Structures are given as structure tokens and as C-alpha cells.
Amino acid sequence: MRPVFAVILLSLSIAVANGYTVEVSGDSHHGRAGSILSEPLCVTVLDSSGRVVPGVTVTFVVNSQQGSIAAPFSGIDPVVLEGDTVSGAIDGLRLTTGADGVAGVSLKLGDETGNNIVESVVFLPDGSEYCVDYSALGYDLMQLIFQIVGGLAIFLLGMKMMSESLQRVGGSKMRILLKKMTGNRFAGLMTGTMTTAIVQSSSAVTVIAVGLVNAGLMTFQQSLGVILGSNIGTTITGQLLAFKITDFALPIVAIGFVLYAFSTSKRKQFWGKVIIGLGLIFLGMALMRQVLDPLKTSSSVKAFFTNFSSNPILGIAAGTLVTMLVQSSSATVGLTMTLAASGLISVEGALYLVLGDNIGTTITAQLAAIGGGRAARRTAVGHTFIKLIEATYFALILSIPGNPFLKLVQMTSDSLMRQVANAHSIFNIFNSFLFLPLIPLVARVCKMIVPVKESEFSRTEVMLEEKLLDTPEIAIVEIERETVRMAVVARETVMAGISCFMTGSPNGDSIMKKEDQVDDMQRDITIYASKLFQRGLTEDVSLRLPVLLHTINDIERVSDHAVNMAEARERISGNIENAQGVLPEAAREAAEIIENMTTAIERSLASHDRRASQKVLALEEKLNRLDERVKDYYSESLSKFGVADLTGLAILDFINYCERIGDHLTNVAQSLLGGGFWHGTDDNI
Incomplete structure (x- = not known):
């Protein structure tokens, strides 16, 4: 037998009808689904x-x-009106x-979790x-847990599917937004708002922001503006959930599946997954x-939820914990809207x-920053710091006698779900604009909490951020940037190889390290x-x-030939840079x-300069x-003098290495000129 939870609450009500008193007992019982309640449903009739x-x-x-209805019965002359006596x-x-x-009578509860209603008529x-009217709640604890957890799991699966698919179809717009973002705080706020509206996930945008900062593609203060904007963008989800279209969930899934399964276009398939996720x-x-x-018919269950949620500390703690768990x-x-x-x-x-939900959502940024x-x-830390302050002062506002914020929320709609969604929206929008001018102050506080050296912002520290892989349109921008950095290092290696061949300095070991x-x-x-x-x-x-992969292979081959130049130097002596003659001049x-x-x-x-490619x-x-x-x-x-000159052979090899380097650089230039699907990079990111 599955473990169950049962609470029995005996209630007694007295009513007076035409001089007669009717005492009613047994309402609002609770018990295990499929069991017979231990307390019967009874009426007692008294005269005046x-x-x-x-x-x-x-x-x-x-x-x-x-x-x-089940035995035992109280009273006499029982007659079955409906049902099967056998x-x-x-x-x-x-x-x-x-x-x-x-x-x-006794009441046998149904096998499923739900209300069991019995109507009794007393003929005076x-x-x-x-x-x-009697109401009895029967439920199985495991069934209850599985259905709530299962429903939440389906909800989270839908959110994940919709968010990831929106990132695929809207990734290019995200990239454009991030490229156009400047140091202006308001621009960062709008970027975060629009990006979150595109992907429908503030957690995803927060992870992207942390990843971009870690990769050196975004400054710390820019990221705070983006995160404030993401808090506004995420309110769209709450407003969407407030619409009463749950009855159409399965048709929405069906429409999305048709689009996903029968479309040959990847973009349409992603849109199909977006619709499936929404359903x-x-x-x-x-x-x-x-x-x-x-459960709302159960006075004890309702009292538990009411007492729990109305306690500010417990309510905020519960919201924080749940959000941390489900991320x-x-x-x-x-x-919350469903409750x-x-x-x-x-x-x-x-x-x-x-309020607790807004604190708990910071766990995503904290996890994303691990190892960064x-x-x-x-x-x-900035994300968490802002959210803690917001929740603290708003909790104080809610404790003001008369609760003006609650009255404001209740004025916005008659629907309880819409009121919760509106409260969520007002809270996030107001606080985002409140903290926008305070970003420099928040940044200074965060610098004190997590001090950082200027050297950590150097370009050489740029990394390929794993957390951006789930947003391919952003991840490929990072690959492009790293490719540019690789080209810079390869150029330094080639110039060192040329210098080594011409003058003997630097030595081959330093070139090999590069x-x-x-x-x-x-x-x-x-x-x-x-x-x-x-x-x-x-x-x-x-x-x-x-x-891009072909490009980095060509760049790597360029640096290989720089090593070949250093090796060619070992076959000659003297300074080629100042030597006279046809071959030294050709080498220069x-x-x-x-x-x-x-x-x-x-x-x-770096800038997708077509003229530079044509020059190559x-x-x-x-x-x-x-x-x-x-x-x-x-x-x-050689045919005239019949003697091979070692220096001449070395110079000939050097020029040949230069020609091979030129071939690889030409491959890169041709891919850029041919479209190459290379979008270049932008230092404003």
C-alpha cells in the first residue's frame, strides 16, 4: 500500500429551521483516497x-x-436510492x-485525489x-507529490524548450543588440529588457552576461545594466501565464509538433519547438x-498555506528556496499564481x-560565475546585492499598516493570477529604474567585496566561455574574437621569425614558444x-x-612557417638585413x-575591412x-657558376616560406571577401 497522509477534522454546525434544530457533524473531513472516513456524516434533529x-x-x-456511501449507518430503515447494493x-x-x-452514513472516499461531495436533505x-452539503477531501500523498512535481517538471521543460529555441531563432538579434550596446546605462537596460523578451529567460540572459564579462566581451558595469533590464524582460512571462488559456495547452502542443515534425526549414522547426514549449x-x-x-476546500490545508505564506520570513524563504531548487x-x-x-x-x-523568488533567481548568476x-x-555579487536590497525594503513597505502596495495591486485587476503577475511586473520595473542611476555605486561596493586587479582585464586573458555555448549566436562571436587574437599572436610569431632570419635575434626557442x-x-x-x-x-x-575552423588552421600554418624561418637561419651567418646583392634585397x-x-x-x-582583404x-x-x-x-x-651557395639556398627557402605564408593569408582573405559568413568583431561588445 502506498504511504498516505490523513487528517481528520470533526466539525459541528447547528441550524434552526421552523422551531426545529438540526445539528450537522462530519463536514470537511480528510482522509486517504479509497478509504472509509472514521467520522460519519450525521444529522441530529431536535425539537424546540x-x-x-x-x-x-x-x-x-x-x-x-x-x-x-458505505456502512455502518446511523438510523433505521435504510433504503438505497441510487447505486449497487451487491x-x-x-x-x-x-x-x-x-x-x-x-x-x-459513512463515506468511502474515491480512489483519486479530489473532493467528495455528499448532499443531505432533512425532511422535517x-x-x-x-x-x-458535506465536503470531504481524499488524497494520496505520493500521488499528490508526483502530480505537483510532474506538473512543475513539465512547466520547466516547456520553459527550457521555449527559451533555448528562442535563443536559436533570435540569436542574431541578440548579437546585434549586444554589439550596439554602449557604456550608456539606459542602453544596457534596454538591451537586457529586449534580449530577455526575445529568449523569455532572465536566467539565460544573466548567464550570458556573466559569460561575456568573464570572456572580456562586456564590462562589469555594462553587465549590471543588462541584468537590470533582464528583470524587466522576465515580467513578460508572468503576464503571459496570467492568461486563462490552460484549456488550450494540448492544442498548442499539437500545433507546435506539426510545425516541428513536418517542416524542412530549421528555423521553422525551432519555432515549432517554441510553440511546443509554450503549450x-x-x-x-x-x-x-x-x-x-x-485542497482549498480543506480548512486545515488552507490554514497551513495561509499561515506559512503570510509570515514574511517564511514566505520569502520559501520563494527563495523553491527558485534556487528549480533555477x-x-x-x-x-x-505562486496557481496557489x-x-x-x-x-x-x-x-x-x-x-520577493523570495527575486532573491532565489540570483543563484543562476552565482553558479555561472563559479570557475570564472x-x-x-x-x-x-552585484546581481545578488541588488536583489537583497530590493527584497528587504519592499518587505518593509508590505509591513506598513494598510499595505498600500497591496491595495495598488488589487486595483489593477479582479483576477488573482493577474494581480500576482502585475505585482511581479511593478516590483521589477520600479526597482530596475530605481537602481539604474545607482550602478556606479553598486559597482564600487562590488569592487570592495571582490577586489580585482587591472591586469585581469588585459586582452590576453580572453577565454572561450563554456557557458555561452547554449547561445550559439553569442558563442560564435567569441570564436571570432579569439581567432582575431590568434591572428595577432601569429603575426608576432612571423615578425619574430623574419627578424631571426635577418639578424639572428630573437633566437629560435622564443619563436617556438610563440x-x-x-x-x-x-x-x-x-x-x-x-x-x-x-x-x-x-x-x-x-x-x-x-x-572559422579553416581560418584558424590557415593561421596556425602561418606560425609554423615562422619556425621554418628560424631553422633556415641556422644555415647562414652574418646579417642579411644589411647585406648587398639580389638575394638579400629580395629577402627584405x-x-x-x-x-x-x-x-x-x-x-x-577584426573589422571585416574588405579593402584590407583586397590588399592581401x-x-x-x-x-x-x-x-x-x-x-x-x-x-x-647555379647553371653559370655550378656551385650552390648555402646562404643563397637559405634565402631561397626563406622567400619560399614567405610565399607559403602568403598563400594561407590569401585563403583567409578570400573567405572574407567571398562572404565567408564571417561577421567580424566589434570592440564595443
């Missing part, structure tokens, strides 16, 4: 003198889809009060009737509402849960890109990613061309002509 009245006819009829499933029974003036001796959100709420609604503020708001609509908690109690840099941790750094960057980018490939990618990202010309090509390709990658192609043609001219010259010299 208080003496019991025997022989009064009383009927008991089950007026719900579950439950049945199976014992009696739905209606007529009795006569006995010598003690009592008529009563004077011909009048007195009606009594699952409402389906989850409907399941929770279905199991919570019957979704929208889920907690949805559950309010079911009559289990008041709007005032819901407000305390909403100090700048990312400051963003998480080349190893380029190799490490190639490996890290490739691993990161392979993880990104495993995500659901839009067509745009799936086309851009292979081009090749070195100058490569310097110009690497500079141009770096600029082209022009320089490549010049380098090819130089290579051919030098080879012809050396062949003629």
Missing part, C-alpha cells in the same frame, strides 16, 4: 424543547464524480432518525426541508492547478513568495567549436563555423610584403612574382 426527534426522513446522495457502491441512501434523533415533521508551460500549470484546486524564477511565479488562483494563499502571501574570473564574480601558444589557441578553439557543433545550430551559424622585399599582409589580414578579421590578394600576386623571379635568378646563377 431540545428533545431528540425520531422518525425523521433524511437522504444522503453523492453529488460528485467519486466517493460512495458491490456496495451506494450513491444514494434514505434513512430515518432513530431513537437518538440521529441519521448518518412540519413538511419543510433542510439541506446540508507545455500551460499544461504544467493546468496539472498543478488540477491537484491544488481541491527558474518564472516557474516560482507560475506556482493564489486555487485560493490556498492570499495575494499578500503571494507577494512575499515573489573576478570580473564575472563581481557581476554575480608558435606553441598559437597551437594551444588552435586546439582550444577547435574543441570549443566541436562542442558548439553539438548544439542545435541555426543555418547561419552552421555555415559560419566551418569557415619579401619580408616587407609579409609584414604588410599580416597587418592587413589582422585588420580585415594584391600583395600575394606581388609576392608570387618575386618568388618566381628569385627562383629564375638562382637557377641561372
